[in-house]
Amino acid sequence: MFALDRQTPTPLVNQICDGIVAQIEQQQLHPGSRLPSVRSLADRLGVSSFTVASAYDRLSGLGLINARRGSGYYVAPPLAVPVQPVELAPMPSGHPGVAFLRNSLNTQRYRLPVSCGFLPPAWLEDAIPSSVSGRLMRNALIQGAPSPIAGSDTLRERLAYRLREQGLQADAGRVLVTNGVTHGFFLLCQTLLGPEDYVVVEDPSYFLLQLRQSNSPLSGRLLTVPRRHDGPDLQALEQLCQQYRPKLLLTQTLAHNPIGGHTSMAVAHRLLVLAERYGFYLAEDDIFGDLASSERFYLSQLAAPQHGAVAAGGISERVFYLSSFSKILSPALRIGLILTPAAWMQPLLERKVASVMACSLIDETVVQYVLEAGRFQRHVERVRERVREARSKASRGLDRLGFTVEQDGRDGLFLWAKVPEGVVVPALLEQAQRDEIFLASGEVFSLQPGSGQYLRLNVSYCHRPEFLQWLGRQLRG
Template sequence: MAAREFDPTTAPPPASPGTLARHAGQTLAEQLAAQFAERIRQRLLAPGARLPSVRECARRQGVSPHTVVAAYDQLLAQGLVEARRQRGFFVRDAQHRPAAPSSAPALTPPVDATALIRGMFAGAGDRPAPGLGTLPPDWLDLPLLTSTLRRVLTQADPVAALQYGHPSGDPRLRNALAVRLADFGVRAEPRQIITATGATHALDIISRTLLRPGDAVLVDEPAWAVEYARLTQLGVRLLPVPRTPDGPDLAVMAALVQAHQPRLYVTVSVLHNPTGGSLSLGTAHQVLKLAEAHDFWVVEDDTYAHLAPPHLPRMAALDGLQRTLYVSGFSKILSPGWRVGFLAAPQALVERLVDTKLLSTLTTPALLEQAMALCLEQGALRRHAERVVQRLDGARQRTVQLAEAHGCRFVTPPAGLFGWVDTGTDTEALAQAMHDDGWLLASGHLFHARRQPTTLMRINFATSQDAGFWRAYAKLRRGR
């Protein structure tokens, strides 16, 4: 991707309140202030987040309210938080706070997306992470990855291995992808396919090619905050469309289209993140009619294709890649580290998209793409995906039972990797408290284009089966 919002190789692990030492070289207040300060600088506490009340923090840390007040006073003095009369202490916006010490990396994401992302990279401990966006490592097939790479390395042309790859991506992989897309009814010639370093990079290539600052873009709400952050960073205007179980709210979409003449609509059509819903055939047809009538492109992100039944409708199949651009990747099914993604586009856009790719990454790793082609050609990826889907079905059933037994209500029917649940309590504050106990949550506010309090949260069915997590969740919820 051309511009990264985070750098996990340089980010120190987050400080974890709850480890105060009474005989350390610092006072308890100094230790507590330092831990909160580190969280704020790592954006695990995002701008606008409310710190625990003095009484709640004192109870959680086992210290006196006087100690907490002293710690918060130090954060005020450092310009990291602000006090709001009769409301409490809130993290200040980075643009209005003093620069961090030189030892801390200077990173400025446009929205709160990195709060969850950094937690995913650093981890909240050895416990399962219900807010994680990927499959657990023990669900992945490491022998498949290593054996495939070994075969590619032994078979590779030694001269080609030392050169740049093809600008559009490895030809063998693009041929294999054309065959794979046909399973979904998407008819794309290899020349219409461009590889990328992950699906997010593919989305970035499209955005940088088709958008200019000030353009309006339709987005689902809720949706994955990284997409909001990317588009905001490009200077475009977001037009959030409420997501229903069948897809976007068509009445709201039609009104926004009429008023703002958007350039793009970006959506996850199948196994939507975070709701798990999929586009109905009728809704897909109506979206394409709107796009045709008002001349905007539809960008269809099919990141979770390998976890979904192939018969679910894709807009790229319905319109034959006339007004749609299709995006997908393999990090959700193979490994987050295999940054291989791709896009399929109308032929008239291909050269412009390749030019943008060349300016952002030159080319993509040919050896990794050849390994992916081998996985597709020999059916290894298909067999692995079938095993994962079977295991995920069982995990989803167990997690739903645990969630409902502990007072959660599913807002949308459970499907795919994620569940969208109503907890009945402020999940941003809950996520802070759970993080102190070593659990990573995905608060619902991270999935909205504009910051707002919410009782919703996203859970990962594969990492939310631990009954211990639900007991800890229920205990903290009762204490709020």
């Protein structure tokens, strides 16, 4: 029989599970073998019957042992057929973004997901301590009720407080909790846009990728405006406004995805002027703003009435702020928010009820804990510094390989890297797929000519020596 180590931080339940699994793997316990009773094993190990019962329950859930009523626990037979990974249906031709979206959510199959949109798990493990995660889930589960439709009142108060710390004018009554930024964006589109209305997105842009999907109801009313290093091309935007009178523009002020960089103060002010002049709404996507290392500001901040002034019908009524915690805390947490003008809170609530009813109370409880425990800002600062260092290393490594990476004040998680002359990008992507590397070309994010000669690279992965060495081998042929 195995022994337990009471000096290690590993819980006793885990040690019992590990001990039984080891005996099965070493064939000390064979399929069909009867395990000691709960009380017998508890006496041998000097633990409570509850501890052993918990370990047996966990092993049963994993399919390693079977419980037979009135008889006890037995080692389960091995699976006759190994579990096979689920294969997705063939992807429609002509839509490279569909393939990207599918693969970007299955990065576990890649050893180097260098074009994904998430941070490495090791960079996030300090945000939510394992010692409290179980308690938080249990507290949420035993409440016996879903989260309120707008999100829990306590979380919305805490989110509003954080937004005020960032310089935005926010109160809980204008904060709507969503299942991430993508959910929030589509809620806005469904609420603001009529059948004949147009929506403008930046090119390159992640949301251009979202809307180009063949099944998107907005794909036929999509307009694009070129994204420059300091924000959207305002001259091109005004021409679109004069011709189409769009209803909504989606933009990223900070740490743009995929080209990096921030909207300048001058462009931001002029953008607000255009919105008021032509009557369109602005959705400000701030999902990567926490990773921006430079001084920051927001369209929502600039649009707010100053010194308590009332601006009903003014530009402050046309700006929506969206953010999320899935990037900076964990992709498993599908919690985002919209800071909305007060007049739009009720219509957005109605749309949310019609789509998902409410968000996960477990996810909301975890986010609330991180914000209230004072851990969030320290975690953000550590991740931001790692991103800055990785960006510098990746830029230097790509430069040595002949890539062109714009560095004019750009910042954030992504590099928009132009491949050297003569590189056949489709062949490079095919080889990456064979070598279990997730790599995406710029044409996934852009309709502009020549975008296929760019790669979107996540600095938290592409700075690694194994990727730069692989890339060098491909370029040498």
